[in-house]
Amino acid sequence: MDAGAPAGDHAGMRNWGKELGFVDVRGLSDRAGHTLLTAEIAVTDELWTPLAPWEKSAARAFAVGLTMDTAVVCGKSAARLIGIELPGWEDTVEVTYPGKRKPGGQRYWPEGVRFRYRNLGEDEVVEREGIRLTAIYRTLRDIAVLHGLADGVVALDSARRRWPEVSMQTWRSGLLRGPRFKGVGTVRRVLDLSVPDSDSPQESLARIRLIIADLPGVEEIRTQVRFEADGRSYPVDLLINEWLVLEFDGDIKYEEGAFGRTTRETVLKEREREVLLLNLGLQVRRVRARDLELDADGWCPMFGIVLDALRGREELGRKIRD
Template sequence: MRNWGEHFGLIDMRTRAGARARGDAEHIALTAEIAMPLLRYAELPPWQQATARAAAVALTLDAAVVAGTAAARLHRIDVPGTGQPAVDVLHVDGKRPGGRPLKSSGIRQRYAWLPDDGVLVKHGMRVTTIGRTLRDVCAFEGLVAGVIAIDSVRRRMPDVPLGRWHEELLVGPRFKGAAVVREALALSIHNSGSAAETRARLLLRGVAGIVTIVAQAEITDPKTGRRYYVDFLINGWLVLEIDGDVKYDGVTYGPVDEIIREERRREKNLHNMGKVVVRTNDPREAPAVVAGALARYGHMGPMGRR
């Protein structure tokens, strides 16, 4: 886990040196004890601000532990949404935590059984382990959030078998949300390209006409031997690409015009192999985009789609 206190420049106002930040216009208090430079905080995107708040809470806890979506952010696990209204905390053995930090606004107390081995203490922060974090995201936030989080970890740790995650996430006494955890594990894959792709994949389950869907599919050009990797290959001929906004920011992947030209070359080559390519930058639109393509081209054979 990253040293978030160092990364964000968090300041402990309980120390003599940090006390100067209390009430200082150049700093923002993330908790009653932890502050950070205001300009640095203002420059962060919302999900990073949420991570900074989670780290600040994790640095102030004595007995409780940051859990749920907040813990996922600290572990750099994908979760839906750009922010979080409150930082979830748990106490070992399900006790009701007390103390001044937990009475602060922006902290939500959760009550569930948590063993000692479900707690990680690193860089001064108290947070649930990766396995316990995944379980809590499923139980607290629901199926979609759970699959997004599990896909994220399985993408990062592809060598860990699914059975191992079953053992780790479902260990211990019966708990509320266990059925969601089981379903999320069953729906998860090890090679999802992003949180947006996971969300799209889940939404596509309800689209009529989909017989097969392969994530991160490899398509080889029989003439050149060149390999293309696509986000989704549906029914063996329909390619769905989920384009994140970062793809066209002009920085991360290079100039936008070059990206568009390469996309057109790629689509032409895929078309010559009998594939139809559709794309969207919003996973919520994926069902309508795919349903439209199936209705328009589904009756054609491979030759008719060339």
């Protein structure tokens, strides 16, 4: 385990094998009604189908980890097992070999598995529930190096949300420890841009997208700012230029019975809150997960939402002045 790792690092990792009752494929006389997670492990469709896509990513990573003799689950797949939240999901499980061993050609990889070369030290590997995976600091570092700045910030924000007792200096020391490595500049940038109070992966992703895009007119971005109205305190996800609020709501929020409320109750509460914020002179825009998806040109719908609000504010100010 990493020296100075967060308390409970990897502890409480979900045992997907027990939860889903993994079945040895060799013992199945008929595979009907089962989904194959690896060539050796299956799960009944009854238990598999209701899972959320990101849960399926974690369960698949768990199954692959059980079948690996020497390889170690790493990157986003290790993050899923640890419980670090990431936007979206993965159909491919990332693994690597400890030490300097390089993986063979892609034609030798099992289906649904991607080997990475990571020059991994044995002290950067932990074993939980019969699976070898990268320790938390190495997992976070690898996400930044393999997947880039945005994913790196989202992962570190999530880790800080889960282990708030860990100081920023400890995260910095953990992610940068050891010999200099390729991608250290990206990891340093991730550390500089991470915040301790991001409330969700979508919020983290939106914030870093806006920072990278450097949109004209966006002068300041603040997280989890609270406003007082009607005797109550209302936090907002992102506040741009002190007046534009961006709120991020997953679809699950509107499901019947979510958080103990009916869908109608949720919508009414949301509308009441929004009216109070509007009465404070704020503008509120709601952003969906798909509004954060970049196209081939590096553009996402959220940028349009923000720019439209900025232009509207500017035009209103011009009319008032005229």
